[in-house]
Amino acid sequence: MAPVVGVTANLHKKLRSGFLLCLVSVMVFYIEAGTRRYSNAPAFNLERVKRNPGQEKSEERESIGRLRRKHFDGEYDSRVRERNQLYAEYLQMVARLENNSTKSKRLPNVIGVGAEKCGSGALRWMLLKHPMMLSSKPAEMHYFGRWKSKRTIEDYLMHMPMAAPYELIFEKTPSYFTLDAAASSIRETIPNAKILLVLCDPVNRTFSDYVQEKIIKKIVIEESFENLTRHLMDMFSVVLKKRGHDPDATLDYIQKMFRRYRPSHILTTGLYFYHFQKWLKVFGLSNIHVVDGEELISNPGLVMEKVQDFLQIPRLVIQEDFVKGSNGFYCYDGPKIRKNNSETTLVQLKKPECLKHSSKGRTRMGNWHYKPSEDAVNELRRFYEPQNEKLFALLGREFNWTKHAH
Template identity: 35%
Template structure:
């Protein structure tokens, strides 16, 4: 029984690793037992043997038994939809890869255009320096065995539907940044905050003295009514943490939020986005025409009518003003969501500078997919003391950027609705730009 439990735990770990950390996904129509899939299956068998050796099972476990277990587990999950990527019909995806440091995997790219560009890629001087640092860190990490859990060094505080997930996924490629991929919601949920800083520390990833621990919870920026002093509390509890924040066009953000709310059934929202705006925009205009504190208006209205959150989250100015009472440019980095879409490589390079980390993710690691206008990332990693350029991970209309692709066609009715929303956000946007000293969109 102990042997079975250990093996189950091992495969549970593998199943978790094959989730969001997986560097690429494959379209459903290509999920067949072809040569690549057979190679992947062989890799799973090798991984299983490694885990059996790792746990040193005393009982006999034949190679045939391992093969049967792996095939059953693999077959069960091959066509299972990944919860991080929701789609339907021909746009579905399956798992066909795993993140394991000592196995060289065969992973198909998501877009042919991106894959071709990777083959034509020529190493620049910046890339040569980056690769040298990667190898040095890899060798140094072998000597550093002491790991610990500590309060986060880096926190992503928002804003929801502005590209925080994609930026987190890009930072996941940095070997000095270890990330809790789940949103912790420590500061914005009362029941969680009551558990104390010891709980907060325990949900952070293990890090060495060279590495940084990071978590991302977009709900921190638009703090709830019970926590009107959110910036002050965050600064007090994690005084040395550096924060990053993405602010994007509030009109685009509202539409993206609406699409996710409908897809995930977060709220009971009948009808189209146009109908939603017709119903909620007059309420927002009436509430925000008041001379009362905008923070209290937004929080109170959100609690009374949660569906209104889709519109109110885009009024950034009052929240930003509160955060800037306790943070400066030295410890709070504000990113333009529009620039994140157009030039993600430049954004990530600047963020590494802000965090005081070596630039191990370069602008040239990002390549535009000409069919969508979105970007793919193909970072360099170290496997067995050798450098590898792994296949592309792309923002796609199915995964990320389904409402933000620059080359996505818009219906005329939707364009009219966007035009109707802009006057509502404009005065708050101008106040925000004046506060920051620069325009973000």
């Protein structure tokens, strides 16, 4: 296991309270430990929650139950043992110093900017399993989009939680990714913001977006998915040939087309390379973490470990905390903090917590009345492939999106 992520010199400069400095000392201990293992240390004593066998059902429940019993019997592997040891240190430090910390409302540290229909809602749900992460309410503020000209910064701040100095506040609005001025507006308002961006297979994303728009009727789409995408691809293929070498000109055309014909975003949101340019110019790659939306589905624990490293917070949510649910998506089955009066304990969940929303996985799991035709999928894949290659070269990494095709 990689050592718990370090606290950089830049982060130390931002520390303003003795509370946070003391908390960071715990993290530094684990950094200095490097690859130190806790094979001889006793497992952290998770408080046991009695299971009700009558509520257990299906093979899924049985497999999850076996996994939980294995954990309760103390048969932790070194990764789980090490995480629990860190969690124990974290809780002890918080208990000692919480009386000296002052909570206040402040602007978010972390902004989730999209892309739409790629899993930013699932990422938020997983992030909130970490005790240092808090979220705005509602989750999607749209402040740097439609709100900006109509609301004050005080209005925005009002929707933020009360947070201690060491806690991070997360706000996510997926439409930010494609909006003209969202990146520069966020940078101006929150100069030190960290950006989380979830990108997924653009072919899957396009169909999911089409279904979403048909359901919520935010825009009227008379055409079938096949006819709409074919029409848009014919139009944008010409533009990409003429302007594709100039990202600014291409992005300008995309924005103008959206204002004239709103359904065009169903296709153009997936032209990630062009949209990403403005975020890269404003924030730089070191302040942006790109999550592979397909990996978020197939291995959420690994994604969460990478995100925690990026945010420079201890790895308290790890791969072993996730088990697959009956809908094909992973559920959280790790520890959870429970506060009872002045006592804070770490408990094991009675049963896994799964993301529940009628729209989640609607197209991924085939829970829609039809699937796009194979011809339409292949046409979209050919359309997006050269644009994906540009994105991969820009990021210095590749996503195996064709592996997760419909």
